[in-house]
Amino acid sequence: MTISASYLKEFTQQVFEKMGCPAEQANEAAECLNQADLRGVDSHGVARLSGYIRLWEQKRLNATPNMRIVHETPSTAVLDGDLGLGLAVAPHAMRIAMEKARNVGSGWVAVKNSNHYGIAGFHAMMALEHDMIGISLTNASPLVSPTFSKSRFLGTNPIAVAIPAGKETPLVIDMATTTVANGKLEVLQRKGEEMPVGWAQDKDGQATTDPTVLKKGGSMLPLGGDRLHGGHKGYCLGAMVDIFSAVLSGANYGPWVPPFVAFLDPPANPVGDGIGHFLGAFRVDAFRPADEFKAHMDNWISTFRNAEVSDGQSRVLVPGDPEREMTAERLANGIPVQQAVIEDLKSLAQKFNLSFDPK
């Protein structure tokens, strides 16, 4: 069924509050999941709400974290998230980064001891209203193999960058460093269709078109796919995200990153605390006057949007266009929620003695 964004946001916030989150964190976390649904990243929206609750029930998530800076310089900090909800830890880190940017031009906060932080773009976009460029990275449950390997050693490790513009809408990049997100394999499974080569490999590290391969010991491939198509570059990007998020902060990295799903135990002998994020902010006017920068961004954006279209295509997009258009559509018409997710939300309502009765 289709549910209004505001109804889903309100319900999500109530669930987080029932879990014990302070109201402000519950609000921010609900907004982060809601934005994922609005932007069309259904895998990171309300569909994931019960997953956070299961982590909390297993005491792998702390509803009332005492977040604290454990190390800092004028432009950098390490934040200990105290196992808080990543959805609320990351915005807190981003605010610290922006405060540092206000003071010295840029700010960078590596976060340890956190959990899944939702869509990377949400945190990066916090910078936009302050005329700052926002950057957001996180590591994640290992599902991806390095080039030439069949070990699952990296997460889908996203990179998000949000860049303000003037009259044009801001440019927002939010991309996994894999060829595709895991959710795309699930769509093909449901349809019973084959998967393109270059998305994932089988348990022996060989090319496959079987979209169920992850359940059979296979792994996802870094952006590019195989070596011939530049997959080693995707591996480099995933490695960079892992190191910035976790080796700089003191979180778990590589195969030690704890899984999001509560039915899998975290790896034994952790090398750090929780999962790691990396948030950054540049003040635009730390480089040139903001008006000047934004006028040139407008020119950049309109130039690229007006690039010559390939034969057979209808238009050229600028990073962030599809998500913004999806947001407008879903704000107007509601968010389609699958029946399995509806059942999930009803269970949560029952568990927490809440009403879930969307029109």
Next chain:
Amino acid sequence: MTISASYLKEFTQQVFEKMGCPAEQANEAAECLNQADLRGVDSHGVARLSGYIRLWEQKRLNATPNMRIVHETPSTAVLDGDLGLGLAVAPHAMRIAMEKARNVGSGWVAVKNSNHYGIAGFHAMMALEHDMIGISLTNASPLVSPTFSKSRFLGTNPIAVAIPAGKETPLVIDMATTTVANGKLEVLQRKGEEMPVGWAQDKDGQATTDPTVLKKGGSMLPLGGDRLHGGHKGYCLGAMVDIFSAVLSGANYGPWVPPFVAFLDPPANPVGDGIGHFLGAFRVDAFRPADEFKAHMDNWISTFRNAEVSDGQSRVLVPGDPEREMTAERLANGIPVQQAVIEDLKSLAQKFNLSFDPK
């Protein structure tokens, strides 16, 4: 023929000095080209020397630049390269970034009014000996099309990141944001072989296996190739590099980036000055004690190097391994230089009244 790295470096430095470069800049620029040859990036080494000379002869390159900071904060700066040799402008910018990192934890220098800066990795690697992470981006002559477009609007816009380790060798990423470098198409042309799909497209924006397609109005594809294989993510990365390098600094961006080759005129109505770079440095101990960080990097590197190998492959690499092994091999056995490049260097020797007589 095969020529020793030291001979090539010495000759290159003499050429830059004859061009009028101050000795220190000539030395640094020669070192940058030499490192490209040693690392196996033959397209960015001594083969490119005569190209810089031609730019200088056309007065598009200033041998004695007055580089100056035109805007700064404690952690950021914009450097005007005064049309200097990018090979020397970028190291100067990197030193400013590192000085800022020393003071406030991180430093970021956007550069305008520069020229081709050689391999991105050279500048990023300057940070390593200072226990800093180095970052280096640059835009470049437009050869690459945005997803769904046939316009050449982006360069191969590389991303380099150098990360110190302890007992292990540092992790060095140096990658174009395209599927492959232009040089790989030239190799296939010489061999008369077909090109894999996903490397480049024809003038109508359609898939092709013709490696001569760039001469026929075609364009290179961003990392990932087509939309189905994530090419829009490579487009995002190329866009980010372009904006950080040129819109933050005030250089030319997108289709306005002046071409490296002297036989093509720079675009009319420039939107900025020269080409742009973006150099950054993080002090490792701005996040955690350097020894701790480096011990975890050693663990990261040895863990990934020991990942399970895919069937049919011999080993798993860590970013930077191939280039480091190539450097050791070429330091021992010399650098293979193609006959056309030898002739080029002989012409330069004649032009500048230098000796070129490698053994």
